[in-house]
Amino acid sequence: MTPAVAEPGAMAPIALREFHPFEAAGERYVYMVPSAGVFKLDDPSAAVIDALSTGPRMPDDIVGELSGRFPEERLRETLQELAGIKAVGTADAPREEVVNDLPPEGFPLTTMVLNVTNKCNLACTYCYEYGEDKIVDTTFGDQPKFMLDETARDSVEFLLKESGDLPVAHLTFFGGETLLNFPVLQDTVAYARRRGAEVGKRIEFSLTTNATLLRPDIIEWLAENEIGVTVSIDGPKEMQDRMRVFHSGRGSYETVQPKIKELLRKHRTRPIGARVTLTRENLDIRRIYEHLREDMGFWEIGFAPVTTDSARDYALEDEGLDDMLGQFEELAFEWLEAAVENEHHGFSNVKDTLEEIHKGVSKAYPCGAGLGLLGVSTAGEVSLCHRFAGSDDHGFGTVTDGIDREQQREFLEDHHIKNKTDCHTCWARPICSGGCYHESQVRNGSTTGPNLHFCTWVRSWTHTCLEIYGELAERNPEFLARFDA
Amino acid sequence: MKHLKPINQKAGRIEAQIQRELAADELDVVGLESRPPDGPHIPLGCSLVFFPGWEADSQGGTAGLCQPVERDLFDCHLACFWPAHVPDQLNHSVDWTGKCASAQKDWRKLDLVFP
Known part of the structure; x- marks a missing residue:
């Protein structure tokens, strides 16, 4: 009262x-x-x-x-x-304590990210899986290079079981380069469809690829099976070829460009997005956006700063982050003008934040990793997310034994916003909640702390998104209904 | 609300919650120490009464701590829904308190009851 x-x-x-x-x-x-x-x-x-x-x-x-x-x-x-x-x-009422409300026991799994291979035919300089900041030894470690059919099927059973009563579960294929293990993809999708139908659960599929291995038959299969596709790409030729190179050092743009065009032309059953990694040298967001949206024809383009130790020469630091923010704001207001006219604009970062603002999410955890989302390594080990696949320190059981609920509980207790005391005075914590675990692991050597190097950025970006939300609520409130559900 | 307009879904839920609280004000469960505008809150039954007051009395202070044991007994007998502590005065031991006009003075006159 x-x-x-x-x-x-x-x-x-x-x-x-x-x-x-x-x-x-x-x-x-x-x-x-x-x-x-x-x-x-x-x-x-x-x-x-x-x-x-x-x-x-x-x-x-x-x-x-x-x-x-x-x-x-x-x-x-x-x-x-x-x-x-x-x-x-x-005035003398105490500050409201951050409640330590752990999620209920047995929280269902909504998304499983399956690392079908940890091998890649590209050798991107900034790669978190093979580059200088890797967490798991993917080259000489004990993880198999490719996931076996059997492990993939066990993973499907794991997803069906751990998703509990949810009517829909999501299965995302990841790598390495996902398409290097196309035979297992085909088998797994067919198997998951059959088993999903048997137990009365719909399974939605998606994958991330570097697009180098797309072929007409693969594209046809993706379209037929309504598989959502995200392409990792950094922009026009000179930007793509700077970091996204083959093992020989040759750039990959010429290889992927015609294949992506073909993909976008033939695969119309699901929207196809591009995912761009921003680095100190690759920061002309406007140009990248226009190239990928207009020249290439992607439906959506999302940007993320490279996850790396701050010592790397491609790391995005203070000035770069300011620059990135300015360009994000420009695109965000462009998105607003499109939304006011009920038109589509492909800048997905703003859309994602607006959806969270609209729903009023107030997070105890920065993302669903370790809770509704889990990664699976090529060996079938369950991990915090795909970025930690195969890491012994971030494991949550195996697909055959199920989620290690005790380990999960311990993780959830340790990573609750309640423990991130730096965040307790920050107004952006309902949306940020400390930020990416992997980013924190790479920067700070641990997943538990908040990403303090992003604080100013996150607050500025959230403020901009609030302004856009308010504008939209004033100028075209009906548009907000798209974020309902 | 007249002066604040809820814009997002969460704001709508907050407003709905405030409305519910306003509507339910009179029926709300309140602690013994709360003083609704219409006077002190008199709870029914011992589960709502803070007796015998080991930590604090019903006023939140310590002056009324440690009520005599017979007071506790009679709270069970009169107001409590839980009949385990006292004889069943409705059916089997109708006159159980017959010789005990004032619990604090006469509690020794309460009879033992053998079922």
């Missing part, structure tokens, strides 16, 4: 509590922390917040101060409503 803070004569001083204010389309909003509710303020509520921004006051003083501008009754109503959403509260 909301305590009555605004009754005449109330003797407790009141103060602002935790939220992030933003403006959009000439209106004022608050993003509540940690509830992640977005509210639009009217004039009296904005005035109350402004008045309280200088420090705690008695409710009667606030009302007195603003009574020339608004009727007293409206001001008291406003105060009570702001208290209701916890934007204001009594």
